[in-house]
Amino acid sequence: MKELLTLTAHELMAKFAAGKVAPEEFYALQMRFARHIEPKVRSFLKLAEDGVSPPSAAARDGALWGVPVSIKDLLTTTDFPTTAGSRILEGYAPPYDATAVRLLRDAGNYFTGKTNLDEFGMGSSTENSAYFPTHNPWDLARVPGGSSGGSAASVAALQSVVSLGTDTGGSVRQPAGFCGVVGFLPTYGYVSRNGLIAFASSLDHVGMLARDVTDIALMMNTIGRPDALDATSQAPADANYLAEMNDRESVANCTVGVINQLMDPKLMSEEVLVACEVAIRVLENAGCGVKRVDLAGVERLLPCYYILCPAEASSNLARYDGIRYGAGFPADISRTLQQHYRAVRSPGFGEEVRRRILLGTYVLSAGYAEAYYNQARRVQHAITEGISEMFEDVDFLFLPTSPTTAFGLGERIDDPVKMYAADICTVTANLTSMPAISLPGGLSAEGMPVGIQFIAPQKHDGRLLALARLYEEHAGTGYSVPPPVAEELAGFEG
Amino acid sequence: MEYEAVIALEIHAHLKTARKQYCDCPVVNTRELADANRYVCPVCLGHPGVLPVLNRESVLLAMMLGIRLKAGTARHSIFARKHYFYPDLPKGYQITQYQTPLNEGGELEFLADGEMRTAQLERAHLEEDTAKIFYQDDGSILLDYNRAGVPLLEIVTKPVFRSAAEAVAYAEELRQVLRKLGVSDANMEEGSFRCEPNISVRPVGSDELRTKCEIKNLNSFAVIRKALKAEIARQIALYDAGKEVQHCTLRWDEENARTVPMRIKETQADYRYFDEPDLPPLVLTDDDFAEARKRYENAVFALQWDGEEHQFAPGSAQLTRFFLDNTDLRENEVAVLLEDEDALRLLLASNEIGGAFRECANWVLMEYRPRRAQAKSSIMPQHIADIVALRKEAKLNSTQAREVFELCFERGISAAEAVSQLGFDQAVSESDLQDICAQVIADNEKIVADIRRGKEQAVRALLGQVMKLTRGKAKPDEALAELKRQLGM
Known part of the structure; x- marks a missing residue:
């Protein structure tokens, strides 16, 4: 039975439909293995406990059903505490479910638990979790990436079939690349942000991780819905991502633009470039046109992102004052208000979060906003225009997911600028509200996964999935069980 | 400076x-x-x-x-x-x-x-x-x-x-x-x-x-x-x-x-x-503007005055100006009426029927508003117009008119019906008037003595008694003549 653990969601759903295994039976197995391997990987801040009642919904065509899903702990859940990986929300029990969580539950899926993350999504390694770091299932001495590191690790380590993540500057795609799974960032507004604990609202997306593209389409069919609770929601009401993914016509003879500046050996490691060149040949073999294109202002991507995103973060994190919930609640009235704020916020936030609140406060301050924040908004606008122009010549953009494969735990934690550099390939999609996907692009010489990435114009999510599926079919570099996980699985009683 | x-x-x-x-x-x-x-x-x-x-x-x-x-x-x-x-x-x-x-x-x-x-x-x-x-x-x-x-x-x-x-x-x-x-x-x-x-x-x-x-x-x-x-x-x-x-x-x-x-x-x-x-x-769409405009128009205050419709933007300054210019209402009275739209509507409608704005205003301000603070009103503009007319024609004295108003206010019946129920439309017969005057003279020895000593205006006090006993139905000049006749004045 334990061989079922390596199946994708759609393969599992076929087994459910054929009566080979019941969803609750599989869920029980899933939880047993999740617990079994958890001490090695540490994907979860909170694993589901025994006795979860089976969801009542019936299978619906084209939607995810009966499948165990892990949820990044930046999305609110009523059946698990939600911490955002922060001390300031330790023990916080949300009074409502995030829309994406509710849709998954209503469709009849199981939750395996809440996955670890960089505090409030701020980081690229999951080492900024206030609780503990997560280990890369491919090499336990390396980071899983971040901030959705727990989500990526849980899918790679067979602790969950799919996972719900969030992506503000690469937080789904980069860990997906580091852990050898698929990570999808939908167009801004295609999945409701209601219940996504805000980090940088205009750049935050709910994203998803899975072991193949079909599972992503199934998840999109389940959660990619309009939501009256999110004023920026713009999802089409009746999209069928599975059908769009299977529509080969939509990508026949398409042209993929390869961004020269992000294939630069000065920025990218050799193993990543090698994998990218292989991926480009796969695309050509699949019938895609490949065109080398230039993106002006690549050097401005990270400064622009690292101004806008702390600015919004400083605003979004102002609410954590311990007055209504979270650490510091109920307030100790022997303190003055200033003392209370200090007592709650200083120890409540980790170093990276404090750094970004300070940065963000600074760039929004009178006298500096023009030079930093407003300027960054203009740069963002120019980048969006530049990319949109590129989409007049090509249908998709190709680029690596990350400049390197997963780095070692502790390797970059003391060098924030080096850590930020890991985001150079992923921030573009967030800055331009465009959909993007990271796919496994084979293994490096050291046996670590390399991610490759596609970006599509806004609202071309279905077509992007069609290209991803085309690539997946031709590449043959899809998900494989990481050796340390295979070892655990071998020793697992089932 | x-x-x-x-x-x-x-x-x-x-x-x-x-x-x-x-x-x-x-x-x-x-x-x-x-x-x-x-x-x-x-x-x-x-x-x-x-x-x-x-x-x-x-x-x-x-x-x-x-x-x-x-x-x-x-x-x-x-x-x-x-x-x-x-x-x-x-x-x-x-x-x-x-x-x-x-x-x-x-x-x-x-x-x-x-x-x-x-x-x-x-x-x-x-x-x-x-x-x-x-x-x-x-x-x-x-x-x-x-x-x-x-x-x-x-x-x-x-x-x-x-x-x-x-x-x-x-x-x-x-x-x-x-x-x-x-x-x-x-x-x-x-x-x-x-x-x-x-x-x-x-x-x-x-x-x-x-x-x-x-x-x-x-x-x-x-x-x-x-x-x-x-x-x-x-x-x-x-x-x-x-x-x-x-x-x-x-x-x-x-x-x-x-x-x-x-x-x-x-x-x-x-x-x-x-x-x-x-x-x-x-x-904002054109529909939003149309909806806001429609709601705004509904709040515009329209009134008929001398057969013409006047419109006032919601608020009080323009209306106040209008009333001060066109009526003899005082500023504080206008302020009261603008705060009390029911009263204002009643006044305007009463005035529209029979004119006499000042009299209608008195009824509304002094009779209608205090009563309405205590009880539910059934009064209609027509009632006020009719009462004002009856007073003008001297068919009711002020005390009677207030009684009529009260009945209209409480029961919503017409002024004519109220007058009839109260008997204010029945004249006092000559013999009744003689009897009542005689009784008043008999009951007020002191006043009568004053009159006899030459304090002739004291007869007014006796007249008041007669009016009270006839509940205002006696004609004051006839009653006075009868009193004087019986007193030999």
């Missing part, structure tokens, strides 16, 4: 919507601590992960005011976050409109010292209220988030007022406008209409704008007037003493009748405004 005041008013009015500005919580103005925090949800408590969704009803109400003030209403406006830390601000920022207010400019006519003046407006924009604070004796505070997220319209004038009286007259007019439009309850005691003046003074004739001070927490028009006067005097005294006015926020110290600083304002509070990413730009 002679100084003049330069005053601008910032008024925060609660918009009269069923739901809060950015969530679905009902708007309920609770007063007691026991009712605190009943009307709250994750959104208005600023829980993690929640998003604001704009209440379009508040937009329509604000647009109605925009039409009334002849303001420019933006077809495309954006919301911004205004940041500061305070326990009553759940998110650490207020969602407001900063660079693009919904309504820009505009003007409002108001009456001051019986003269029509016009105040120029700066802007009127949408925002949300904060939680209410209950200060405790031990120095702690309790927070009631029922009010957090209630839709607010901030209405700001240019620095156009030159006296406390003028500023207050404008504020009173604006309050009337909001009420008549149905846009706000505009109740100062309940905090749904809050007025924060900015004041500076300057030498008369100058057009400079000197350092201004802001006064907060003024909860009645009387207090605003007193505080403004005191603050004007304080600033003039400072300049006269060769000192400078410091930019600050003040509050009114009622006990000592003076303004006192709350805190010294930094050069400019740094609110770190930026565009609210959670709300898309507010785009």
Whole structure:
């Protein structure tokens, strides 16, 4: 039975439909293995406990059903505490479910638990979790990436079939690349942000991780819905991502633009470039046109992102004052208000979060906003225009997911600028509200996964999935069980 | 040196919507601590992960005011976050409109010292209220988030007022406008209409704008007037003493009748405004404008006068002017009628039937309003017109007319029926009159003695008795003649 653990969601759903295994039976197995391997990987801040009642919904065509899903702990859940990986929300029990969580539950899926993350999504390694770091299932001495590191690790380590993540500057795609799974960032507004604990609202997306593209389409069919609770929601009401993914016509003879500046050996490691060149040949073999294109202002991507995103973060994190919930609640009235704020916020936030609140406060301050924040908004606008122009010549953009494969735990934690550099390939999609996907692009010489990435114009999510599926079919570099996980699985009683 | 005041008013009015500005919580103005925090949800408590969704009803109400003030209403406006830390601000920022207010400019006519003046407006924009604070004796505070997220319209004038009286007259007019439009309850005691003046003074004739001070927490028009006067005097005294006015926020110290600083304002509070990413730009369609216009038209006050229809923009200044110019109502009477639309409608309809505006006004002001405060009214305009006519034709005396009015008021029957039920239409027969006069003479020996001693006017007292016994039905001249006949005068 334990061989079922390596199946994708759609393969599992076929087994459910054929009566080979019941969803609750599989869920029980899933939880047993999740617990079994958890001490090695540490994907979860909170694993589901025994006795979860089976969801009542019936299978619906084209939607995810009966499948165990892990949820990044930046999305609110009523059946698990939600911490955002922060001390300031330790023990916080949300009074409502995030829309994406509710849709998954209503469709009849199981939750395996809440996955670890960089505090409030701020980081690229999951080492900024206030609780503990997560280990890369491919090499336990390396980071899983971040901030959705727990989500990526849980899918790679067979602790969950799919996972719900969030992506503000690469937080789904980069860990997906580091852990050898698929990570999808939908167009801004295609999945409701209601219940996504805000980090940088205009750049935050709910994203998803899975072991193949079909599972992503199934998840999109389940959660990619309009939501009256999110004023920026713009999802089409009746999209069928599975059908769009299977529509080969939509990508026949398409042209993929390869961004020269992000294939630069000065920025990218050799193993990543090698994998990218292989991926480009796969695309050509699949019938895609490949065109080398230039993106002006690549050097401005990270400064622009690292101004806008702390600015919004400083605003979004102002609410954590311990007055209504979270650490510091109920307030100790022997303190003055200033003392209370200090007592709650200083120890409540980790170093990276404090750094970004300070940065963000600074760039929004009178006298500096023009030079930093407003300027960054203009740069963002120019980048969006530049990319949109590129989409007049090509249908998709190709680029690596990350400049390197997963780095070692502790390797970059003391060098924030080096850590930020890991985001150079992923921030573009967030800055331009465009959909993007990271796919496994084979293994490096050291046996670590390399991610490759596609970006599509806004609202071309279905077509992007069609290209991803085309690539997946031709590449043959899809998900494989990481050796340390295979070892655990071998020793697992089932 | 002679100084003049330069005053601008910032008024925060609660918009009269069923739901809060950015969530679905009902708007309920609770007063007691026991009712605190009943009307709250994750959104208005600023829980993690929640998003604001704009209440379009508040937009329509604000647009109605925009039409009334002849303001420019933006077809495309954006919301911004205004940041500061305070326990009553759940998110650490207020969602407001900063660079693009919904309504820009505009003007409002108001009456001051019986003269029509016009105040120029700066802007009127949408925002949300904060939680209410209950200060405790031990120095702690309790927070009631029922009010957090209630839709607010901030209405700001240019620095156009030159006296406390003028500023207050404008504020009173604006309050009337909001009420008549149905846009706000505009109740100062309940905090749904809050007025924060900015004041500076300057030498008369100058057009400079000197350092201004802001006064907060003024909860009645009387207090605003007193505080403004005191603050004007304080600033003039400072300049006269060769000192400078410091930019600050003040509050009114009622006990000592003076303004006192709350805190010294930094050069400019740094609110770190930026565009609210959670709300898309507010785009108004032609349908929105049509809907606001329709609702506005419904609030326009129309009256028939001399067979012509007159229309008045919601508010009181124009109507007051009309009544003062066209009737002999006094200003305080007009004020009463404008606050009491039922009474005003009754008066106008009664007048429309039979004229005699002043008499109709007396019935409405002196009989209808006090009675209606005690009981349900069944009176119709026709009743008042008829009673006024009966009085004019001397078919009823004043006492009888009041009895008729009372019956009409209580039972809704016609004046004629009331007259008949009360028997006021039956004349007193000659023999009855003789008997009654005889009885009155017999019962009032002392008065009769006075008359006999030559105090002839005392016969009036006897006449009063006769009228009372006949319940006013006797004709006074006939009764007097009969009394004189029996007394041999």
